[in-house]
Amino acid sequence: MNRWADVPGRLRARGLRWTPQRRVVLEVLAGVDGHVTGADLVDGCRAIDPATTPSTVYRTLDVLEDLGIVSHSHGREGRQEFHVNPATDHGHLVCSSCGRSWELGSAEVRPFADGLLQRRGFAVDVDHLTVEGRCATCREASA
Amino acid sequence: MNRWADVPGRLRARGLRWTPQRRVVLEVLAGVDGHVTGADLVDGCRAIDPATTPSTVYRTLDVLEDLGIVSHSHGREGRQEFHVNPATDHGHLVCSSCGRSWELGSAEVRPFADGLLQRRGFAVDVDHLTVEGRCATCREASA
DNA sequence: AGCCTTGTTGCAACACGTTGCGATAACCCG
DNA sequence: CGGGTTATCGCAACGTGTTGCAACAAGGCT
Known part of the structure; x- marks a missing residue:
């Protein structure tokens, strides 16, 4: 399998x-x-x-x-x-504060990627996508 | 300025x-x-x-x-x-084939970022966002 | 102008990756 | 099993950044 x-x-x-x-x-x-x-x-x-x-x-x-x-x-x-063992079409979310990361399913990315394809002809490589930001935990900790 | x-x-x-x-x-x-x-x-x-x-x-x-x-x-x-001299809230698009890059306006990213914030509490750092993929030119060239 | 504090510099060393190249060894075939 | 190809290895050198530290100098103060 x-x-x-x-x-x-x-x-x-x-x-x-x-x-x-x-x-x-x-x-x-x-x-x-x-x-x-x-x-x-x-x-x-x-x-x-x-x-x-x-x-x-x-x-x-x-x-x-x-x-x-x-x-x-x-x-x-x-x-x-x-x-x-990657599922196809998924990216990553990385917290710039604690460094933890999460998977980002294709469903969450698709509307964004489709928009770029239609408006700009740019085909996003979703497997390679890394989105940086601050996770919920770190945001609370610094609030 | x-x-x-x-x-x-x-x-x-x-x-x-x-x-x-x-x-x-x-x-x-x-x-x-x-x-x-x-x-x-x-x-x-x-x-x-x-x-x-x-x-x-x-x-x-x-x-x-x-x-x-x-x-x-x-x-x-x-x-x-x-x-x-960055405008606030903009990311970048990078072609993994030719290496060229383009700016990605906040309006294009916002729905995606807002979704992640609401569903996961993850605050995307849009200024730091880099999206890889293939640009229109390179896709045509290899078609 | 001269003194003092402390932010900055430059160096050396390190961390993460990549690349070129000669030597090695995996694989195919008889 | 032994021989020939050629993919892969290991090394050394490099490229891009980062970090610790001792010496320096920018700027405030008198």
């Missing part, structure tokens, strides 16, 4: 390769829930294999993104956030 | 200082139209004073953002983009 099925086979079907390093990255991703930053993933891989190098991790993530296994967007401070 | 008025005085009114380095940054910003990346600004400053260091430029930009003279958001690859 899931996007995780037979990753080695799907890589090979594209002429790509299944390597121990990629296995480690996938293993870390499997243990993640929700969102992770690039640095978190590198750390997680190093916990399994201390010899892991950042470039390998990031390059592997690019490949996995092509396969649709992860997606990435830019969160706080413009840093990368990876999201596992 | 009056956001630029008497910057030295406005700094001093806050107990801050007017320095040659800040003068250089403002001079570069005055010659900019639309958006600039952080690196562009550093280069521009170095063209005037080769001794300019990045940390000074970025720290000055923070101060100028507090004064409302610039605003910054995160564009392509999560890199910083500075926008001069």
